[in-house]
Amino acid sequence: MRKTPLLDFHLEINGSIGSFARWKMPMDYGNMLKEALETRNNVTFFDISHLSRIKVKGDDSEEFLQRLVARDIKKVKENFISGPTAFLNFNAGFKDDVMVYKFSKNDFLVVGNAVNHDKIVDWLHENIGEYKVTIEDLTFNTVMLAVQGPKSIEIMRKVLGDIIDSLTPLKFHTDIVTEHGVIKLLSYSGWTGETGFELITDIETGEKILRVLYERGVRPAGLGARDILRIEMGYALYGNEISEDINPIEAKYWVFSWKKKDDYIGREALLNILEKGVEKVRFGFVAKKGSALPRKGMKVFVGNREIGFITSGTFSPILKLPIALGYVLSKYSINGLRVNIKGNKRIIDAKIVEPPFVKNL
Amino acid sequence: MSEEVQYKNYILLKDRKYQDTHEWIKLIDDKKARVGITDYAQKKLKSIVYIDTPEVGKEIEKGELITTVESIKAVGEIISPVNGTIVAFNEKLEDDPSIINSDPYNEGWIVEIELKNPSELDKLLDVDGYIEVIKKEEGE
Numbered sequence: 001m002r003k004t005p006l007l008d009f010h011l012e013i014n015g016s017i018g019s020f021a022r023w024k025m026p027m028d029y030g031n032m033l034k035e036a037l038e039t040r041n042n043v044t045f046f047d048i049s050h051l052s053r054i055k056v057k058g059d060d061s062e063e064f065l066q067r068l069v070a071r072d073i074k075k076v077k078e079n080f081i082s083g084p085t086a087f088l089n090f091n092a093g094f095k096d097d098v099m100v101y102k103f104s105k106n107d108f109l110v111v112g113n114a115v116n117h118d119k120i121v122d123w124l125h126e127n128i129g130e131y132k133v134t135i136e137d138l139t140f141n142t143v144m145l146a147v148q149g150p151k152s153i154e155i156m157r158k159v160l161g162d163i164i165d166s167l168t169p170l171k172f173h174t175d176i177v178t179e180h181g182v183i184k185l186l187s188y189s190g191w192t193g194e195t196g197f198e199l200i201t202d203i204e205t206g207e208k209i210l211r212v213l214y215e216r217g218v219r220p221a222g223l224g225a226r227d228i229l230r231i232e233m234g235y236a237l238y239g240n241e242i243s244e245d246i247n248p249i250e251a252k253y254w255v256f257s258w259k260k261k262d263d264y265i266g267r268e269a270l271l272n273i274l275e276k277g278v279e280k281v282r283f284g285f286v287a288k289k290g291s292a293l294p295r296k297g298m299k300v301f302v303g304n305r306e307i308g309f310i311t312s313g314t315f316s317p318i319l320k321l322p323i324a325l326g327y328v329l330s331k332y333s334i335n336g337l338r339v340n341i342k343g344n345k346r347i348i349d350a351k352i353v354e355p356p357f358v359k360n361l
Numbered sequence: 362m363s364e365e366v367q368y369k370n371y372i373l374l375k376d377r378k379y380q381d382t383h384e385w386i387k388l389i390d391d392k393k394a395r396v397g398i399t400d401y402a403q404k405k406l407k408s409i410v411y412i413d414t415p416e417v418g419k420e421i422e423k424g425e426l427i428t429t430v431e432s433i434k435a436v437g438e439i440i441s442p443v444n445g446t447i448v449a450f451n452e453k454l455e456d457d458p459s460i461i462n463s464d465p466y467n468e469g470w471i472v473e474i475e476l477k478n479p480s481e482l483d484k485l486l487d488v489d490g491y492i493e494v495i496k497k498e499e500g501e
Contacts, residue, residue: 016407032433033408033459224407224433290455292411293431314433315410322410344436 002114004049005143005203009210013220020223021114023050032224033317039192039229040318040358043149044221045213050114051144053200054121055107058133062105067264068127069100070248070256076102081170081189086255087112087123088266092247092273096120097238097255101172101185109138109185113238127265142184143206147213148196148221148229156197159212160186167197180212181205191226193233193358231314231325234284234355240296240311241282241325250278250327280308280327284355285341287322291348294324298343307332310341316357322348323357368492369499372400374466378482379491380442385466392479393448395470396427398439401495403465406432412458415472419447423481427472430458439471443481449473 003024004010010017015026026047028035038044056065066073071085080102087095096116101109112120117139124135147156157164160178163186167173172187183201190196201209214220227237236242236253247270248255256270287294293313300308308328316323324341334352341348363376373379377387383402388394403409415428427439427447451470454460461469476482486494 028407031408031462033410228433290411292413293433315408 002050002140004047006047006049006207006210009207010047010220013214015220015222018223021050023114025050026220026222028222028224029220032222032228033315035219035221035225036228036232037317038219039149039194039221039225041150042219043147043151043155044219044225045210046146046148046221046226047143047210048146048198048226049143049206051139052110052112052114052117052120053138053142053144054110054112054124055136055138056110056124056133057107057136058131059106060131061108061133064127064131064133065100065108065110066262068124069098070260070264070266070270071100072257072260072262073100073102073108074262075257076100078102078104079172079174081172081187083170084253084255086248086253087120088248088264088270089244090265090269092266092269093244094238094242094246094248094251095123095244097236097242097253099189101187103174111144115239138200141202142200143203145199145201145206145210146190146192146196147199147218148190148192148194150195152194152196155213155216155218158216159209164197180208183209191235192229193235193356194229227312228314228316231312231323232316232318232356232358234325234357236282236325237312247273247278249273250280251282253282277330279330281330281333282311283308283326283328283333284353284357285310285324285326285339285350286319286353286357287324287341287348287350289321291322291350292344292346293322294326294341294348294350295344298341298348300326300328301340301342302332302337307339310343318358324350325355328352366488366492368495371404371495372466373488373491375488377466378442378485378487379494380440380485381491381494382438382440383494384439384442386442386474386482386485388479388482389473393473393475394443394479394482396439396442396472396474397465397470398430398437398461399491400465402437403462403469406430406437407434407462408432409458409461412454412461412471414455415447415450417447417450421445421447421474430461441474442485443474444477445474447472448475
């Protein structure tokens with residue numbers, strides 16, 4: 001079992017520890033609904049050390065990643081994150097969805113899903129061939145934190161100074177010396193749909209920064225709140241909405257550059273799929289107020305006809321409604337279509353919608 | 362206020378009986394009792410966001426399903442600890458099922474049952490018996 005290096009700190013602040021993708025980490029701090037609302041309305045911090053952090057260095061780094069991910073990495077400016085991209089397999093299914101951080105042409109960081117960590121480390125090694133690159137895994141000797149919410153700029157300015165104001169979405173700074181220690185990486189990014197920042201530091205510095213934030217009144221939020229927030233934004237989660245058997249077109253997850261000229265793994269299959277069309281398409285579902293929750297694995301019906309399935313479901317504390325993500329057959333991909341979600345001996349009235357469910361950016 | 366017992370961070374009350382499926386039951390007069398879920402159960406379920414409305418007037422047997430509650434994490438079944446008739450449902454829970462989280466033993470009661478035989482309560486668990494159930498589930 002892997003665990004966040006900050007586990008003791010989370011226990012100290014009453015974190016409820018659970019496991020996710022073989023990681024022991026905080027699921028909540030007593031009330032995940034409140035933690036999600038606090039992120040939307042104010043600011044919270046998250047420990048996201050479970051995410052994989054893999055450096056790719058060396059003369060051929062850019063060519064190597066250009067061949068492995070679907071986005072045009074050459075177009076990414078130095079000290080910027082690529083935006084969501086992915087390692088695809090040869091059928092254009094997702095191996096992992098990731099963010100690529102470009103330090104320079106020969107220095108990158110790839111941040112991906114905990115559940116795919118070992119697979120992606122192997123995938124990188126398998127594909128090195130003649131490329132002059134080295135792979136360095138930072139996952140287990142650093143921590144990664146997120147500070148998210150409309151008040152995040154204000155609090156981070158107080159804790160880290162004016163450097164915050166020089167950041168714009170997807171921009172990052174490296175090796176920032178602060179009174180709390182050295183921040184290896186500070187970016188304007190997140191996965192909540194709110195303004196926010198993500199930090200990568202050594203373990204000691206990470207704990208110090210969390211303590212400073214906590215003492216200044218910033219509340220912690222766990223993985224439960226993080227899941228609610230990403231569903232509210234309609235973001236795909238690996239293992240739920242996407243997998244090796246799902247491609248970016250049906251997921252409507254724009255992880256590739258339409259105009260990318262260089263070849264990459266999955267490109268040919270992706271172009272074929274674009275021409276041929278897809279049989280199912282990802283959508284959101286809003287259930288009637290007061291309904292039971294739609295859950296992963298439940299089926300979607302129109303009348304007696306099964307037209308889709310649910311991949312994630314939750315309760316949105318800001319909308320006070322059950323919401324879900326899932327897939328419907330392309331010919332039923334109609335915004336506003338009324339459907340029944342069935343499973344667990346329940347029938348839930350819902351309608352098909354286009355996420356995000358919460359629009360505030 | 363009735364006497365509170367704490368095991369780990371779970372609260373138990375001495376004025377009522379418990380069932381190993383995590384319901385509590387407390388007499389409110391000679392024949393009627395309230396039923397709800399324990400602090401342990403609500404802490405395991407976490408944020409409760411839905412409750413099925415049970416059928417008031419329905420006869421129910423010990424061990425039968427009264428209703429289900431849902432949190433984001435899981436679905437919880439509420440099993441009748443006694444034989445009797447459901448005579449009331451806490452309708453406040455329809456608008457705000459999170460009351461079960463904030464006050465599981467008082468405002469968060471779920472149903473009232475008219476008991477066939479009030480002496481059935483004697484066979485249920487007291488605080489110490491229920492602590493043993495928690496210990497077992499926590500693997501101790």
